[in-house]
Amino acid sequence: MSRKPCCVGEGLKKGAWTTEEDKKLISYIHEHGEGGWRDIPQKAGLKRCGKSCRLRWTNYLKPEIKRGEFSSEEEQIIIMLHASRGNKWSVIARHLPRRTDNEIKNYWNTHLKKRLIEQGIDPVTHKPLASNTNPTVTTSPENLHSLDASSSDKQYSRSSSMPSLSRPPSSGFNTVSETTSNDGKPVHEDGSLSCKKRFKKSSSTSRLLNKVAAKAISMKEVLSASMEGTMSANTSFSNGFSEQIRNEEDSSNASLINTLAEFDPFLQSTLYPEHEMNTTSDLGIDQDYFSHFLENFGRDDHNEEHNMNHEYVHDLLMSDVSQEVSSTSVDDQDNTIEGWSNYLLDHADFIYETDSDSFEKHLI
DNA sequence: AACAGTCTCAACCGCCTCGAG
DNA sequence: TCTCGAGGCGGTTGAGACTGT
Numbered sequence: 001m002s003r004k005p006c007c008v009g010e011g012l013k014k015g016a017w018t019t020e021e022d023k024k025l026i027s028y029i030h031e032h033g034e035g036g037w038r039d040i041p042q043k044a045g046l047k048r049c050g051k052s053c054r055l056r057w058t059n060y061l062k063p064e065i066k067r068g069e070f071s072s073e074e075e076q077i078i079i080m081l082h083a084s085r086g087n088k089w090s091v092i093a094r095h096l097p098r099r100t101d102n103e104i105k106n107y108w109n110t111h112l113k114k115r116l117i118e119q120g121i122d123p124v125t126h127k128p129l130a131s132n133t134n135p136t137v138t139t140s141p142e143n144l145h146s147l148d149a150s151s152s153d154k155q156y157s158r159s160s161s162m163p164s165l166s167r168p169p170s171s172g173f174n175t176v177s178e179t180t181s182n183d184g185k186p187v188h189e190d191g192s193l194s195c196k197k198r199f200k201k202s203s204s205t206s207r208l209l210n211k212v213a214a215k216a217i218s219m220k221e222v223l224s225a226s227m228e229g230t231m232s233a234n235t236s237f238s239n240g241f242s243e244q245i246r247n248e249e250d251s252s253n254a255s256l257i258n259t260l261a262e263f264d265p266f267l268q269s270t271l272y273p274e275h276e277m278n279t280t281s282d283l284g285i286d287q288d289y290f291s292h293f294l295e296n297f298g299r300d301d302h303n304e305e306h307n308m309n310h311e312y313v314h315d316l317l318m319s320d321v322s323q324e325v326s327s328t329s330v331d332d333q334d335n336t337i338e339g340w341s342n343y344l345l346d347h348a349d350f351i352y353e354t355d356s357d358s359f360e361k362h363l364i
Numbered sequence: 365a366a367c368a369g370t371c372t373c374a375a376c377c378g379c380c381t382c383g384a385g
Numbered sequence: 386t387c388t389c390g391a392g393g394c395g396g397t398t399g400a401g402a403c404t405g406t
Contacts, residue, residue, distance in 0.1 A: 014375080014376075015374095015376090015399095016374070016400080035392095036391095037391075037392075038391070049376095051376090051391090052375075052376080054392075055374090055376080056374090056375080058393095059374075060374070060375095087396085088394090089394075090393075090395085101394075101395085102375090102395095103374095106372075106373050106374085107373090109396095110371070110372055110373075111372095
């Protein structure tokens with residue numbers, strides 16, 4: 001209990017690190033590993049504070065750190081997460097592998113914040129600025145993609161390759177504008193197949209997989225929409241988004257959306273924000289509903305045999321989620337959502353590859 | 365060419381949380 | 386249970402690079 005304080009001492013160097021200092025620090029950490037920062041300066045022969053060594057390593061020297069231009073996808077993730085989390089740079093950084101919180105913070109302050117302001121969006125609330133003449137502009141899904149850098153050409157003239165906020169590969173619900181291909185299957189404007197693919201096999205496994213696919217599809221779309229806007233039910237995203245979905249003119253889309261919402265608590269909370277939340281997270285997830293969803297996930301085929309896969313998948317899902325969904329930690333919810341979406345998306349891909357010819361019958 | 369203004373981002377500062385003692 | 390240091394985090398600073406005049 002008598003530890004000597006860190007960063008106390010005469011003659012400690014400050015300011016920019018030299019190449020020589022970097023080499024010493026890298027060499028020491030390669031040999032001894034990270035940690036014990038208090039003792040590193042002395043052991044590595046550096047006249048630096050341990051904290052300074054840690055920052056230098058974690059923000060700059062660490063080999064896995066990715067540097068350079070942010071992609072448009074990364075920008076969208078930052079904006080979306082900032083809308084729901086605010087200046088929680090470490091939380092945002094966890095969603096951007098190999099990016100440091102410091103780098104994201106700098107990028108926000110020097111690029112994204114200014115760009116939002118120029119687009120008439122308050123970078124704090126992600127809602128239209130008071131002086132903005134176009135009150136419909138927000139970082140909601142329908143608007144985020146239009147937040148390009150065109151109005152900031154002068155601002156970013158030194159960085160000619162400043163990426164625009166382009167739409168990610170998969171669109172959100174509100175952007176799903178389907179036409180019909182030659183064979184009658186719904187096709188998105190970009191030519192990709194609609195996310196309505198389903199198994200037609202009648203086994204319980206197939207139906208379970210259908211539900212997994214439906215879940216994956218809905219979650220994928222919700223997450224995509226979220227990446228274009230904000231995930232918080234308290235922000236303009238959920239209200240504007242649900243409003244748009246409710247006003248969806250395409251009745252078949254609306255039907256699909258409502259059906260998917262039946263299986264998707266995230267979508268439920270987005271579509272029906274007035275639904276009473278028993279436990280309100282900042283993601284707007286009704287955790288009781290989510291638990292109920294999981295409880296019934298794959299369990300409603302009572303007239304069918306429960307084969308091994310069915311049991312396995314169900315048990316896997318329940319074991320993974322039952323312990324995590326009860327958590328009140330925002331970070332844990334992040335991990336849960338991320339894990340779920342990855343898991344489901346993986347299975348959706350499997351389903352598509354396995355049987356992609358029939359998809360209309362179920363759930364619509 | 366020189367200067368002033370602007371921008372970028374590495375680094376620092378100070379506060380907070382967690383866990384060891 | 387309390388104290389205190391390590392580590393983590395967000396806000397801020399300032400040196401250097403860049404641009405405009």
